[in-house]
Amino acid sequence: MAHRFVVIGGGPAGNTAATTAARLGAEVTLVERDVVGGAAHLRDCIPSKAMIATGGAMDDLRRVAGMGLGEVEPSVDLAALRARIAGIEDQLERSVSGLLASQGVRIVSGTGRLVGPHRVEVTPHGDGRVEVIEADTVVLSTGSRPRIPDFAPIDGERVLTTRDAYPPPTLPEHLVVIGSGVTGVEFVHMFSAFGGEVTLIVSRQQVLPAKDPEVAAVLEEDFLRRGVHLLKGARAEGIDVTDDGIAVRCDDGRVARGSHALLCIGSIPNSEELGLDAAGVETSSGGYIVVDHNCLSSAPHIYAAGDLSGKLPLSSVASMQGRKIAEHALGLHRGPHRHLDYEKAASAIFTDPEIADVGLAEADAFASGRKVRVTKVPFSASAKALINDDSRGFVKIISDPATGVVLGGSIVGQHAAELISVLALAVTAGLKVNDIVESLLVHPALAESLADAAE
Numbered sequence: 506m507a508h509r510f511v512v513i514g515g516g517p518a519g520n521t522a523a524t525t526a527a528r529l530g531a532e533v534t535l536v537e538r539d540v541v542g543g544a545a546h547l548r549d550c551i552p553s554k555a556m557i558a559t560g561g562a563m564d565d566l567r568r569v570a571g572m573g574l575g576e577v578e579p580s581v582d583l584a585a586l587r588a589r590i591a592g593i594e595d596q597l598e599r600s601v602s603g604l605l606a607s608q609g610v611r612i613v614s615g616t617g618r619l620v621g622p623h624r625v626e627v628t629p630h631g632d633g634r635v636e637v638i639e640a641d642t643v644v645l646s647t648g649s650r651p652r653i654p655d656f657a658p659i660d661g662e663r664v665l666t667t668r669d670a671y672p673p674p675t676l677p678e679h680l681v682v683i684g685s686g687v688t689g690v691e692f693v694h695m696f697s698a699f700g701g702e703v704t705l706i707v708s709r710q711q712v713l714p715a716k717d718p719e720v721a722a723v724l725e726e727d728f729l730r731r732g733v734h735l736l737k738g739a740r741a742e743g744i745d746v747t748d749d750g751i752a753v754r755c756d757d758g759r760v761a762r763g764s765h766a767l768l769c770i771g772s773i774p775n776s777e778e779l780g781l782d783a784a785g786v787e788t789s790s791g792g793y794i795v796v797d798h799n800c801l802s803s804a805p806h807i808y809a810a811g812d813l814s815g816k817l818p819l820s821s822v823a824s825m826q827g828r829k830i831a832e833h834a835l836g837l838h839r840g841p842h843r844h845l846d847y848e849k850a851a852s853a854i855f856t857d858p859e860i861a862d863v864g865l866a867e868a869d870a871f872a873s874g875r876k877v878r879v880t881k882v883p884f885s886a887s888a889k890a891l892i893n894d895d896s897r898g899f900v901k902i903i904s905d906p907a908t909g910v911v912l913g914g915s916i917v918g919q920h921a922a923e924l925i926s927v928l929a930l931a932v933t934a935g936l937k938v939n940d941i942v943e944s945l946l947v948h949p950a951l952a953e954s955l956a957d958a959a960e
């Protein structure tokens with residue numbers, strides 16, 4: 506009998522686990538209650554990037570003077586933007602569903618939960634019959650949802666979670682963004698590019714508190730240039746909805762007024778209704794499933810992946826976890842294999858300029874006393890950056906001074922999210938700075954700055 510592989514949740518984690526397991530010969534069932542492709546993925550990650558791309562196009566048009574062209578003042582067509590976002594979601598959902606179907610994965614539409622160590626119960630939407638599916642392996646990949654504190658009267662009109670904002674019913678004249686992590690700064694960038702006024706409530710003294718201060722400073726400079734109001738050292742603790750807008754009350758007595766408020770204060774895992782006790786699956790105090798390096802939970806055949814696993818909450822990481830789980834469950838780890846190393850995950854923040862990094866951070870190396878070589882070149886020395894009329898930012902490479910092996914790097918500037926792939930490959934494959942220096946790259950190209958920094 507084929508291995509019965511049951512997945513609850515069809516986001517990047519679940520659908521990659523499903524297609525990989527099917528390719529390896531398992532009999533795969535995928536249970537999804539909402540949207541195949543993933544609610545966080547298709548209703549946060551992707552639309553936020555699509556809206557940022559639209560804002561970026563507007564910024565490019567405003568910059569045409571620098572390219573020797575006449576000035577243009579673009580405006581947003583809200584209906585066209587809404588249709589663009591819906592079109593992208595539809596196309597990606599169809600493409601993921603098509604891939605699953607082509608691999609023979611059975612998709613069951615409904616809400617899944619464990620009713621025993623090897624049994625998953627699915628409650629369909631509407632009047633359908635409750636189904637119980639027997640499983641040899643279960644993958645829990647139900648993702649996360651925006652955290653909504655008691656003080657926030659979310660109405661989807663003026664007080665929004667991120668999922669209400671692609672785009673919101675009306676374009677904010679003045680948006681107050683609460684929270685300055687990755688999500689918060691991307692939204693500040695997005696709505697200021699659309700031409701609105703933006704206030705950002707920053708709970709610490711620096712936006713992106715987890716990032717390199719040098720990188721955060723470049724972003725703050727851009728925000729100030731755009732006229733963004735930064736309320737530093739303030740935590741939101743109340744939101745009042747008035748006739749003509751909103752007022753966000755902060756714990757230090759300051760009040761941020763605007764037309765709309767947007768919560769960007771993190772996510773919580775979808776774990777409460779999964780029947781975890783019925784299968785002996787342990788969770789952390791935050792509700793994440795406790796997993797080992799193979800994403801295996803405290804139950805020997807139940808895995809967790811994606812945001813639910815409490816590791817690095819990125820779509821790219823979720824997919825890789827899904828792939829590794831299927832390979833582990835179906836015995837591929839008995840041969841040579843590479844463990845998932847979260848420290849080597851590349852990530853990017855889609856602001857203007859973009860910010861991307863991978864591997865060891867300079868600050869972490871110094872904090873741990875590790876000897877590293879840090880080399881940095883600005884894009885102002887790049888012919889391509891000058892041709893593009895945007896020479897902001899830099900490339901920084903962290904390497905081992907003894908061996909030359911690339912340990913990490915960060916890039917701030919145009920196309921940083923694409924360029925970081927070269928360093929991600931170097932970090933994963935253990936390449937040396939000389940491998941980059943001796944690669945014959947295209948000229949003129951921004952990637953040449955990587956070779957210059959590796960020199």
Ligand SMILES: Cc1cc2nc3c(=O)[nH]c(=O)nc-3n(C[C@H](O)[C@H](O)[C@H](O)COP(=O)(O)OP(=O)(O)OC[C@H]3O[C@@H](n4cnc5c(N)ncnc54)[C@H](O)[C@@H]3O)c2cc1C
Pocket residue numbers: 513514515516517518519536537538539540541542543544545546547549550551553554615616617618646647648649667688772775778779810811812813817818819820821822823
């Ligand atoms: C604003 C924002 C922007 C982001 N941008 C990026 C980015 O640029 N790059 C990046 O890599 N990551 C980004 N992320 C993170 C990324 O979206 C998540 O890490 C990723 O979607 C997690 O994948 P997942 O499979 O765990 O969860 P999801 O994508 O949420 O999929 C989980 C699925 O499980 C389903 N489900 C839940 N409970 C049940 C149940 N009981 N039964 C059946 N189905 C169920 C849900 O409907 C959902 O479809 C962003 C996140 C946010 C909030």
Ligand SMILES: NC(=O)c1ccc[n+]([C@@H]2O[C@H](COP(=O)([O-])OP(=O)(O)OC[C@H]3O[C@@H](n4cnc5c(N)ncnc54)[C@H](O)[C@@H]3O)[C@@H](O)[C@H]2O)c1
Pocket residue numbers: 683684685686687688689691706707708709714739740741742769770771772817818819852853854855
């Ligand atoms: N481009 C990308 O890849 C991308 C984009 C968005 C999110 N993500 C993923 O999602 C993860 C979570 O990011 P996030 O920004 O959604 O959450 P986060 O938890 O990293 O940041 C939330 C911020 O809100 C602040 N905060 C909390 N309560 C507050 C209050 N009452 N008032 C003011 N500030 C408050 C916190 O101090 C924190 O700085 C990221 O680490 C990343 O993995 C990725």
